[in-house]
Amino acid sequence: MQNTDEKKMQIAALVAVDGVSEEEIASYIMLPPDNSLGDYALPCFRLAKTLRKSPQAIAEELKAAVLSRPNPFSAVEAVNGYLNFKFDRTASAGKLLSEVLEKGSGYGSGDEGEGKTVCIDYSSINIAKPFHIGHLSSTVIGAALYRMYLKRGYKPVGINHLGDWGTQFGKLIVAYKKWGNDEDIEREGVLALTKIYVRFHEEAETHPELEDEARAWFKRIEDGDPEAMRLYKLFKEKTLAEVGKVYDRLGIKFDSYNGEAFYNDKMAPILERLESQNLITVSDGAKIVDLKEWGMSPCLLVKADGATLYATRDLAAAFYRKKTYDFYKSLYVVAYQQNLHFKQLFKVIELMGESWYKDMVHVPFGMVSLEDGTMSTRKGKVVWLKDVLDRAVEKAGEIIREKNEKLADAASVAEQVGVGSVVFFALSNNRIKDIVFSYDKVLNFDGETAPYVQYTNARAQSLLKKAGGIASLKETPLSEEELKTLEGREGEELVALLSRFGETVADALAKYEPSVVTRYVIDVARSFNRYYLAHRIINAPEKERRAGIALTYAVHVVLEEGLRLIGVRAPEEM
Ligand code: ARG
Secondary structure, eight states: OOOHHHHHHHHHHHHOOTTSOHHHHHHHOBOOSSTTSOSEEEEGGGTHHHHTSOHHHHHHHHHHHHHTSOOSEEEEEEETTEEEEEEOHHHHHHHHHHHHHHHGGGTTOOOTTTTOEEEEEOOOOBTTSOOBGGGHHHHHHHHHHHHHHHHTTOEEEEEOOOBOOSTHHHHHHHHHHHHOOHHHHHHHTHHHHHHHHHHHHHHHHHOTHHHHHHHHHHHHHHTTOHHHHHHHHHHHHHHHHHHHHHHHHHTOOOSBOOOGGGGTTTSHHHHHHHHHTTOEEEETTEEEEOOGGGTOOOEEEEOTTSOBOHHHHHHHHHHHHHHHHOOSEEEEEOOGGGHHHHHHHHHHHHHTTOGGGGGEEEEOOOOEEETTOTTOTTTTOOOBHHHHHHHHHHHHHHHHHHHOTTOTTHHHHHHHHHHHHHHHHHTTSOTTSOEEEOHHHHTOTTSSSHHHHHHHHHHHHHHHHHTTOSHHHHHSOOOHHHHHTTOSHHHHHHHHHHHTHHHHHHHHHHTTOTHHHHHHHHHHHHHHHHHHHHOOSTTSOHHHHHHHHHHHHHHHHHHHHHHHHHTOOOOSOO
C-alpha cells in the first residue's frame, strides 16, 4: 500500500506548477483535519506569491488542470483557496481489507530496515538497587522500539547495560558483614540489600572509617578475592532474579546483559588510543578530555587514584557495540538527567575520528511520579515497580468483576489489564514530558487508556465470533457493491486511519517515540466505536454485512498488533 508521502508525491506530479518543484508542492500538501473535505489538501496561498493570483483562483485553475488528465481521484474541489483531493474510497477500502485479510498480524510490516542492526540500550538497571518506577520509562520505551524495529525489518539488539560495578559494592559488603545475613536476603531479596545500604550511609556520617573499609572491599572485588566475589555475585544474582520476574510480566527479553563490569578489560586500549591521539589532558592527576571548545565540562575518564568511571565504561561499550554488531544506529534510552553525559560521550567519539558518532542517539525521557509525590528517593520512600503493577492488577480485578461477573479466567484478564494499563500510560505522552501516575486515571475504562483499547478490541472480537469468523471473506473477496457500503463518514474515516498503520509505526521509529503508536491505537478505537454506534454490523442487511465484518476484523488486527508493539496484551474477552 502507498504511504502518505508517496500519495503526496503522486498528487504533486499531477498538479504540476511551472517554476515550483514537485517536492515543494508535495511538502505543502496536508491531511485535512476533517476528512469529509477530502483525503489531502493543497493550501494554494503557498503558491500565491509565485503565481501572482489569489489562492482561490489558483485552486480553480489547478483543479481544471488535474481533471483534464487521467487521475485516481473520485473528487477534486477548490474551496476557500484550498484544493481538496478525494481518492477513490471504494478502491482504498478494497485494498486495505484484502491486505489485512491476507496478512493478518503481519499487516503493517515493512522491509525498510532490512540489513540494518539497531542497538537499543534500555532498562539498564543498577544491581542491588530497587527496580523502582523511575526505571519504568526506559524499560517500556526501549522494549516498544525493539518490537517496532522488528516489525519494520530491522535487526534490533536489546542491551541491558547493568550498573554492576563501582565502589557501592564495597559499601554493600561492609554493610552486609556488619548488619546483613543470607536469610534476610533470601526472604526479602533486594529490599534487604537496600536497607543495609541505606544504613551504611547513615552510619558512615558518624563513622567515616566505614568508607575506608568499603574501599578496601571494593579493591578485593577488583582483585578477584573469593569471599568478595561470592558476595558480589550473590547481590547480582538476587537482583537479576527479582527484576527477571518483572520483565516476565512485562513480556520483555534482552539479547545481552553485558553491563559495566563487562568492560573492565576493554577500557585500556581505548585510553591508550586517546593518549596517542593527544586527546587526554591531565588535570589534578585525573585524565580528562577537555570539551571547553564545545561548551561542555570535561569528560572525566580516570580519577587521580586510577579508578575508571561510568563514562569510561560507556566509551568502551560504544566501541564494543560498533565492533560486535556493526550497528546502523545505537540508541540509549536514558532519562534526560544524563543529557550532558551522552553529549560528552558522542563528542569524544567524534574527536577520535569515528564517523559513526553520528549514528549514536540518546533517547531521553521525563520523570514519572506518583500523585501523592511518593517518588522522592530522598525520603527513602521509593516506589517499587512490582508494587505498582500488583496494585494496578488488584484494582483492575475489582473493576472487571463489577463489569462482568461471569468472565472466565478473570485473574489472567486482570493481570493483562492491570499491567497493560501501567505500560500504556507510560507510553501515552511525548516521552520527554514529566508525568504523574494515578491508578484511577490509568484504569479509566472510558479514558485514553489500555482498558479502553483492550475493551474495544474485545468487542470487535466478540462481533467476529458472533458473525462466524472470517472464513467466507477469505474465500470470496468483497465485491465493488459490498465495498461501496462502507462509504460515509465513519467508514471512510476508519479506512483512512487503518490504512496508515505501517507508516505510523515507521513514523514512531523516525521520532524514537512509541507514543505515536499509542495515540494511534486510541484513534482507531475511538473511530471504531463511532462506527459501531452509527452502523449495524451483525444485523446489517446482507449486502452491508460482509464489508462491516471485514472492517471489524481489520480493526481487531490493528488494535491487537498495535497494542502488542507497545507491550500491552489484548484479552479476547473482558
Ligand atoms: N544504570 C544507569 C542508571 O540507572 C543507566 C545506564 C544507561 N546506559 C548506559 N550505557 N549509560 O542511571
